[in-house]
Amino acid sequence: MGCGAQDVVAALRAAADTVAEHRVELTDLDRPIGDADHGENMNRGFTALVASLDGGAPETPGAVLKLAATTLISKVGGAAGPLYGTAFLRAATAVGQASELNSAAVVTALRAGLDGVVARGKAEVGDATMVDALAPAVEAAQAATSDGIAAVLAAAADAADAGADSTIPLVARKGRASYLGQRSAGHLDPGARSTALLLRTFAASAGVAR
Amino acid sequence: MGCGAQDVVAALRAAADTVAEHRVELTDLDRPIGDADHGENMNRGFTALVASLDGGAPETPGAVLKLAATTLISKVGGAAGPLYGTAFLRAATAVGQASELNSAAVVTALRAGLDGVVARGKAEVGDATMVDALAPAVEAAQAATSDGIAAVLAAAADAADAGADSTIPLVARKGRASYLGQRSAGHLDPGARSTALLLRTFAASAGVAR
Amino acid sequence: MKKIINDPATVVADSLAGLAAAHADLVRVEYDPDIVVRADSPARGVSVISGGGSGHEPLHVGFVGPGMLHGAVPGPVFTSPTPDAVQAAISATTGDAGALLLVKNYTGDVLNFETAAELASADGLDVRNVVIDDDVAVADSTFTAGRRGVGGTVLLEKIVGAAAERGDDLDAVEAVARSVVERVRSIGVALTAPTVPHVGEPSFDLGPNEIEFGIGIHGEPGRERLGAEPAQALVERMLAALTDDMPLERGDEVVLFTNSMGGTPLLEVYLAHGIAERLLAERGVRVVRRLVGPYITSLEMQGISLTVMRTDDRLTELWDAPVNTPALRWGV
Amino acid sequence: MKKIINDPATVVADSLAGLAAAHADLVRVEYDPDIVVRADSPARGVSVISGGGSGHEPLHVGFVGPGMLHGAVPGPVFTSPTPDAVQAAISATTGDAGALLLVKNYTGDVLNFETAAELASADGLDVRNVVIDDDVAVADSTFTAGRRGVGGTVLLEKIVGAAAERGDDLDAVEAVARSVVERVRSIGVALTAPTVPHVGEPSFDLGPNEIEFGIGIHGEPGRERLGAEPAQALVERMLAALTDDMPLERGDEVVLFTNSMGGTPLLEVYLAHGIAERLLAERGVRVVRRLVGPYITSLEMQGISLTVMRTDDRLTELWDAPVNTPALRWGV
Ligand SMILES: Nc1ncnc2c1ncn2[C@@H]1O[C@H](COP(=O)(O)OP(=O)(O)O)[C@@H](O)[C@H]1O
Ligand SMILES: Nc1ncnc2c1ncn2[C@@H]1O[C@H](COP(=O)(O)OP(=O)(O)O)[C@@H](O)[C@H]1O
Ligand SMILES: [Mg+2]
Ligand SMILES: [Mg+2]
Ligand SMILES: [Mg+2]
Ligand SMILES: [Mg+2]
Numbered sequence A, B: 001m002g003c004g005a006q007d008v009v010a011a012l013r014a015a016a017d018t019v020a021e022h023r024v025e026l027t028d029l030d031r032p033i034g035d036a037d038h039g040e041n042m043n044r045g046f047t048a049l050v051a052s053l054d055g056g057a058p059e060t061p062g063a064v065l066k067l068a069a070t071t072l073i074s075k076v077g078g079a080a081g082p083l084y085g086t087a088f089l090r091a092a093t094a095v096g097q098a099s100e101l102n103s104a105a106v107v108t109a110l111r112a113g114l115d116g117v118v119a120r121g122k123a124e125v126g127d128a129t130m131v132d133a134l135a136p137a138v139e140a141a142q143a144a145t146s147d148g149i150a151a152v153l154a155a156a157a158d159a160a161d162a163g164a165d166s167t168i169p170l171v172a173r174k175g176r177a178s179y180l181g182q183r184s185a186g187h188l189d190p191g192a193r194s195t196a197l198l199l200r201t202f203a204a205s206a207g208v209a210r
Numbered sequence C, D: 001m002k003k004i005i006n007d008p009a010t011v012v013a014d015s016l017a018g019l020a021a022a023h024a025d026l027v028r029v030e031y032d033p034d035i036v037v038r039a040d041s042p043a044r045g046v047s048v049i050s051g052g053g054s055g056h057e058p059l060h061v062g063f064v065g066p067g068m069l070h071g072a073v074p075g076p077v078f079t080s081p082t083p084d085a086v087q088a089a090i091s092a093t094t095g096d097a098g099a100l101l102l103v104k105n106y107t108g109d110v111l112n113f114e115t116a117a118e119l120a121s122a123d124g125l126d127v128r129n130v131v132i133d134d135d136v137a138v139a140d141s142t143f144t145a146g147r148r149g150v151g152g153t154v155l156l157e158k159i160v161g162a163a164a165e166r167g168d169d170l171d172a173v174e175a176v177a178r179s180v181v182e183r184v185r186s187i188g189v190a191l192t193a194p195t196v197p198h199v200g201e202p203s204f205d206l207g208p209n210e211i212e213f214g215i216g217i218h219g220e221p222g223r224e225r226l227g228a229e230p231a232q233a234l235v236e237r238m239l240a241a242l243t244d245d246m247p248l249e250r251g252d253e254v255v256l257f258t259n260s261m262g263g264t265p266l267l268e269v270y271l272a273h274g275i276a277e278r279l280l281a282e283r284g285v286r287v288v289r290r291l292v293g294p295y296i297t298s299l300e301m302q303g304i305s306l307t308v309m310r311t312d313d314r315l316t317e318l319w320d321a322p323v324n325t326p327a328l329r330w331g332v
Helices: A005-021 A023-033 A038-054 A061-075 A080-095 A103-121 A131-143 A149-166 A176-184 A190-209 B005-021 B023-033 B038-054 B061-075 B080-095 B103-121 B131-143 B149-166 B176-184 B190-209 C008-022 C083-093 C107-122 C152-166 C170-183 C231-245 C266-282 C313-320 D008-022 D083-093 D107-122 D152-166 D170-183 D231-245 D266-282 D313-320
Strands: C027-030 C035-038 C047-054 C071-077 C099-104 C127-132 C184-190 C210-213 C224-227 C253-260 C286-293 C303-310 D027-030 D035-038 D047-054 D071-077 D099-104 D127-132 D184-190 D210-213 D224-227 D253-260 D286-293 D303-310
Touching: A005 A023, A005 A038, A005 A061, A005 A190, A023 A038, A023 A176, A023 A190, A038 A061, A038 A080, A038 A190, A061 A080, A061 C083, A080 A103, A080 A190, A080 C107, A103 A131, A103 A149, A103 C107, A131 A149, A131 A190, A149 A190, B005 B023, B005 B038, B005 B061, B005 B190, B023 B038, B023 B176, B023 B190, B038 B061, B038 B080, B038 B190, B061 B080, B061 D083, B080 B103, B080 B190, B080 D107, B103 B131, B103 B149, B103 D107, B131 B149, B131 B190, B149 B190, C008 C027, C008 C047, C008 C071, C008 D266, C008 D286, C035 C083, C047 C083, C047 C107, C047 C152, C071 C083, C083 C099, C083 C107, C099 C107, C099 C152, C099 C170, C107 C127, C127 C152, C127 C170, C152 C170, C152 C184, C152 C253, C152 C303, C152 C313, C170 C184, C170 C303, C170 C313, C184 C231, C231 C266, C231 C303, C253 C266, C253 C313, C266 C286, C266 C303, C266 D008, C286 C313, C286 D008, D008 D027, D008 D047, D008 D071, D035 D083, D047 D083, D047 D107, D047 D152, D071 D083, D083 D099, D083 D107, D099 D107, D099 D152, D099 D170, D107 D127, D127 D152, D127 D170, D152 D170, D152 D184, D152 D253, D152 D303, D152 D313, D170 D184, D170 D303, D170 D313, D184 D231, D231 D266, D231 D303, D253 D266, D253 D313, D266 D286, D266 D303, D286 D313
Parallel strands: C047 C071, C047 C099, C099 C127, C253 C286, D047 D071, D047 D099, D099 D127, D253 D286
Antiparallel strands: C027 C035, C035 C071, C184 C210, C184 C303, C210 C224, C253 C303, D027 D035, D035 D071, D184 D210, D184 D303, D210 D224, D253 D303
16 A cells, blocks of 8 residues: 555656647646746656656665755756755655555655745735635645545645635745736646646556555 | 929829829739738839929929939839939930920930849849839830820830730849749739839829829 | 847757857756856755746856856746756756745746745745846836846845855845845836747737837836837936836945846947936946846847846845856956 | 937937047047047048948947047937038048048948038048948849948958058058959858837847848848847858858958857857868968957957958058057057
8 A cells, every 4th residue: 555666657657648648738727827848847857857858767665755856956946946856855854765655654744745835935815826726735635644545635635726826816826926926826736737737647646556 | 285394293102102102002012932022112102203393393294203313213122223213314304494294205204214224233134023014005105106195105015914914924034033043933023013003193193194 | 030040949958059069068968957056066065956937048058157057947938947847957966055036026936936845845945035126117016027037136146146055044134135125126128028938920020110128028018118219218218217116215235227128239238338427427326346248138139238236235245255157257 | 219328319429428438549539429539649641531320339430540430420319410510520530641441332321421522622631431331131232332441341441441540642551442342351140130229229120030041230131031040050151151252262362250249248259260270271262360349349249250361461551550449450
């Protein structure tokens, strides 16, 4: 029932596919309230990550997460690069050297990722950023800890979807969208959407694996 | 039956009105095969000419024509400015100090104008320029000399109309339109059109005056 | 989308190849990660480095050379460079005197440059950041990402580069930078949208009679949409936005920078500049130096920005100091 | 049409006011007729004057100053100035050494400058015309108005200005000018059309995937319409047009000028320049000097032109000579 390095690799590869599929959608979300590059940024990073993984994946979940972190930091660019990079880096540190993660470790990793995003970006829930998807996802994951990894991630994905949708009416207070003031209301935040997509993919990957 | 300075002034004022009315048309003709300014150029020049005439017109037809020449040379710009300016200058010289022009003098003035345009611009009939309107107009005027000024100008205007239309199938060999090569065919030359418009206006003005 | 490019994926590197060929006497280009450094680097004193997304040329790569930047880090179009690229520029140019990173205030730039500075500091180098946030279009508050860095960046890079060239130490160079940031304000307006190569469509939609007032340099939306208006009214509105934020008094000396956003005819840029000069003169403000032209652009976006910096003899002297870069050159 | 102007009728004069304010140290502007002359005129030696329709800025007004033009005569947008304006520039700058008028080969410019030179000669001044017709897009024959003057004009003005500054007499200055005209060729391409302020609509229609190959600087149609193609193929096509007309051999030394037509991002201009450099290097042609940027534009038109001049030590020395104008500056 645990999650090994191969499972993390599979989840990240699936995430890369998801990002590629939703590249245009993410960029389009970034058009009215940002600079129309979020899909390109994410796709550049995940394409590079797949190339790294093809070159030979590390042997622990933590090391795989760390590889993801450094690749995303150096390839995504924009605001999303350091934020997602930090999230994966903190998650990697949180899970340490373990060769398998149980559901509690997955929750810990998610929470560490959220803490990293908040530490770097200083956004709070309600600022209309990826935090609005990630924060409720962590709470939902926590509540589902005892139901196993697949359930933890499914709960996180559901909460992230709702959290992403919650950004629509909000006035953005962080990132480029904040330049718009009131005009940022009425738009789904692209980073919140990509967070929800990633978690949904991880959940699906966990569901298949188990 | 002669044409005095006041008649020339009246004809030039009428010409200014015509140019203003056809400003957009002339510019539109200059768009596909030129630089979309012939109407503006002509209008700038004739507006200035009216202002000069408002300041007090000279007392002989020749002096009025000379005022028109210097005003057009200094205000029209483009190719049309020196060409029309030279035409009026040569016409002015041709009519000399006479206080009234008879129809033979009008024909002489027209021919001198044509000679001036050809001397400056080196275009021949068939090059798709204002010469294609002016040259047949002079021949027609010549043929009508004995019928009086109004008839001379009416004949010139008719021939100029036909001459202008004859530029449509032609490949331009002078002026900006020549840069187009074969693509210049199928377009009415703006300078030929303005020449025809001016002659039609002069004819109408002579018809009213007499 | 029609563009003179081969492939959106290689547009920045392909363009840098042209820069390298055209200005081999001034700059050297390294690829992957892409950086532009002075042909005569490393710096003897403090290294001054800037960077950010590409598409704002000549900023920053055109400002590398004696008297201005030691290194520039061009990211993908409109996207912050990553920390490894910033680190490469730091290692290529920085010695014991340390480096100052001039960072435009965008979340992405700030996060990526911060990360790079942290990594470089871990290597024992004294590397600091100064963030420029001169765009008055954005209300500066804890409720936004803060003001953007725009036209003031050009003045900042020139003046800070001159301080480093003079031999100021890192504390002094940093102090000059902070003083410029404090004294400079900008406001921009767009008539059309830019098209990012890898996106292929205009970044926003503007009606045939609309302008975006308070535009950013990535086509981020501005303060408000307005109907097009005559240049006189537009420039008055722009100057009002600047002086509402940074009041100018009779006798104040300023540097006035009228910038083209890229696609606006120079004829119009000078026209706007003339209006701004006249309006400032009417208020008794003394324009002592000026810069007019496309220096910080947003690809083919049509529009202009106005930047005003309150200056003094000390800053004006640094402005006047010789500079020899692809895009800015005087005194040499 | 959205433009940063007050009134199409006053756009040139309004813009000149901004130029005058921005560069009072270099140029003086007179109005009605509009001319731009050096702040330090009249010329001690031969006066070098150019002009033509406005809308090509910085050409010609931005090239007035020590080492380049003594006077520029800006006509209305895309329309030749009238002889009285040219005469005003002649009288303001010309002494006993005479003047050379550099005229781009357009019927209007040639006729108006010819008339002015005739009138000035009647006043006892030695005033001559040199016509530049470097555009290979136009077949030069008695069946056309002849080749247009385009990018080569910038090189001509720089080099001839340097010869005059050096103290060459009118014969020598004229000889330098004719030698440049003989050795310089250009070709341009447009991606979009310019909009003339008093017209208010784009000068021509291009489909979303069409380019105009062999464009003139007024949006005159070119040689042919093509489908958009990658930069590599486009630059190859442009260089082929140049070398078909003026063959270049291994070892030839050239000045390469990659010009922006106004609205093209500098990112793309440098990209095209890099390709041209590589293609020339592959043929063994030595690019010894280069110029890259918007120097002879067509308002907001997107596109580029390539200009190649076969040079020698004598011309390269004149190219390198100090120049200090609003738009071109080095060596000072
Ligand atoms: N300070 C921040 N904290 C958390 N998330 C942020 C912050 N700033 C931006 N973001 C997220 O980053 C997303 C934009 O990413 P991206 O478009 O890739 O970068 P950029 O804005 O630099 O172009 C936003 O939609 C938002 O979710
Ligand atoms: N060499 C020439 N000889 C006679 N007419 C000419 C010549 N060149 C141009 N034209 C006329 O001038 C007209 C264009 O005038 P205009 O548009 O005002 O000037 P420009 O071409 O300089 O913009 C053409 O339509 C043509 O009739
Ligand atoms: Mg973005
Ligand atoms: Mg015309
Ligand atoms: Mg971005
Ligand atoms: Mg014209």
